[in-house]
Amino acid sequence: MTTSPAALDKALITSVEYGAQSFPFDEWRWLRANDPIHWTDVDEIENFWAITRHRHITEISARPDVFSNEKGNIVIFREEDDFDREDNPFNSMRVIIQMDPPDHREFRKVASGFFTPRGIKRLDEIVTNTATMVIDKLSKSGSDPVDFVSEVAQRHPLRVLCTILGVPPEDEDHLLTLTSQLFAFDDPDLGPPGDDRQAAADLLGLQFYELFNGIIEDRRANPQDDLASLLANAHLENGEPMGLIETLGYYLIVFNAGHDTTRHSLSGAVGAFLEHPEEFARLKEDPSLMKTAVDEIVRWSAPVNYMKRTALEDYQLDDVLIKKGDRVCMFYGAANHDEEIFDDPDRFDVGREHNRHLGFGWAEHYCLGAHLAKASIAALLEQMIERIDSIEPAGEPTYTASSFVHGYKTLPVTVSWA
Numbered sequence: 001m002t003t004s005p006a007a008l009d010k011a012l013i014t015s016v017e018y019g020a021q022s023f024p025f026d027e028w029r030w031l032r033a034n035d036p037i038h039w040t041d042v043d044e045i046e047n048f049w050a051i052t053r054h055r056h057i058t059e060i061s062a063r064p065d066v067f068s069n070e071k072g073n074i075v076i077f078r079e080e081d082d083f084d085r086e087d088n089p090f091n092s093m094r095v096i097i098q099m100d101p102p103d104h105r106e107f108r109k110v111a112s113g114f115f116t117p118r119g120i121k122r123l124d125e126i127v128t129n130t131a132t133m134v135i136d137k138l139s140k141s142g143s144d145p146v147d148f149v150s151e152v153a154q155r156h157p158l159r160v161l162c163t164i165l166g167v168p169p170e171d172e173d174h175l176l177t178l179t180s181q182l183f184a185f186d187d188p189d190l191g192p193p194g195d196d197r198q199a200a201a202d203l204l205g206l207q208f209y210e211l212f213n214g215i216i217e218d219r220r221a222n223p224q225d226d227l228a229s230l231l232a233n234a235h236l237e238n239g240e241p242m243g244l245i246e247t248l249g250y251y252l253i254v255f256n257a258g259h260d261t262t263r264h265s266l267s268g269a270v271g272a273f274l275e276h277p278e279e280f281a282r283l284k285e286d287p288s289l290m291k292t293a294v295d296e297i298v299r300w301s302a303p304v305n306y307m308k309r310t311a312l313e314d315y316q317l318d319d320v321l322i323k324k325g326d327r328v329c330m331f332y333g334a335a336n337h338d339e340e341i342f343d344d345p346d347r348f349d350v351g352r353e354h355n356r357h358l359g360f361g362w363a364e365h366y367c368l369g370a371h372l373a374k375a376s377i378a379a380l381l382e383q384m385i386e387r388i389d390s391i392e393p394a395g396e397p398t399y400t401a402s403s404f405v406h407g408y409k410t411l412p413v414t415v416s417w418a
């Protein structure tokens with residue numbers, strides 16, 4: 001655990017620290033116990049309240065009338081960044097995670113039917129076939145060391161999401177590069193090339209636009225039974241077609257919110273199994289634990305590290321007065337280890353019951369793709385427990401230099417096949 005206040009604040013939010021040390025569990029533990037609503041002050045980054053207790057995060061998330069996603073965006077900015085400006089291509093695509101009610105509810109409804117447990121049933125075949133395909137491919141490496149992230153964890157959600165969004169197979173790798181650049185913007189290996197951050201953001205936005213706009217035009221001319229067509233031809237409550245900006249925004253949010261998160265959960269699962277091989281053996285022995293195992297993996301990996309909200313008015317949160325205009329940053333991984341909520345929170349337990357983790361957030365913006373994410377994780381684990389005896393580490397892992405969506409960058413393993 002770092003000692004000085006400045007070092008603590010840096011460990012909480014700077015991407016370079018996450019690249020070096022991954023999640024700041026020690027700092028979070030200290031904050032939960034001593035300063036759960038903590039004011040941060042890091043040079044060159046906007047100041048914010050760091051929220052680390054479960055009950056504070058659920059309280060904030062349940063008040064979208066006070067804590068806004070729309071005003072001030074959902075990520076912490078560097079002061080040098082001007083990503084708030086109106087002509088920024090990301091801001092010109094309106095996405096539901098950056099909307100407040102009532103717009104948020106209206107636009108969320110457009111796709112919510114598709115993502116219900118019943119709605120995603122139609123994806124069972126895609127999800128199972130993709131999981132089988134990536135594990136088939138992995139099996140070709142035999143017992144040679146492989147990087148689980150590039151070989152499996154990023155391939156599985158990529159195929160599933162590209163299928164539902166109508167992205168042709170030849171564009172999959174291009175889209176993978178774009179989403180990696182977006183979520184690992186500060187990572188020297190994964191982020192966009194060049195030093196001009198604004199130019200890189202502009203170019204990224206343009207490339208996403210070109211790719212998704214082509215699909216929208218195609219699905220308007222030739223509708224099919226997929227999410228791509230549903231979005232391209234969606235109407236709002238007033239009967240008007242959904243605008244191009246919002247339609248593009250939907251493609252962007254579904255793909256980007258769905259890919260890196262699921263990928264980090266899958267590699268997070270394997271990271272947890274490497275540390276706790278008895279839990280992999282337990283799941284192999286008793287596959288009826290799959291449902292609790294999947295939730296425990298999301299609790300443990302918490303790939304969305306935080307969401308930011310901006311206060312629209314003064315608000316008393318416990319003993320702290322949050323002032324109008326203040327930013328609050330909710331650290332989900334910190335809440336997922338909250339001693340007030342979880343028994344033995346630092347234990348990875350595939351049979352954990354009543355798991356009230358916040359890995360998918362809470363309330364108004366609760367993850368729209370949670371059921372699909374869980375089905376994708378379960379499908380891959382089903383293949384793994386059936387075909388793999390054990391997994392061993394094959395070198396040191398590395399972590400993405402990103403404090404927003406975070407997880408393994410590489411995870412070298414060797415596999416013993418059943």
Ligand code: HEM
Nearest residue numbers: 096097257258261262265304360361362365367368369373
């Ligand atoms: C393990 C994988 C995933 C994790 C951990 C995750 C986590 C999250 C979190 C924490 C939020 C914000 C919740 C809040 O602010 O309260 C969110 C929102 C969202 N997620 Fe996920 N997600 C995952 C997979 C997916 C998938 C597969 C999709 C779609 C295919 C998806 C689509 C979305 C969308 C559209 C939102 C915005 C919802 C809104 O603003 O109403 N996510 N997700």
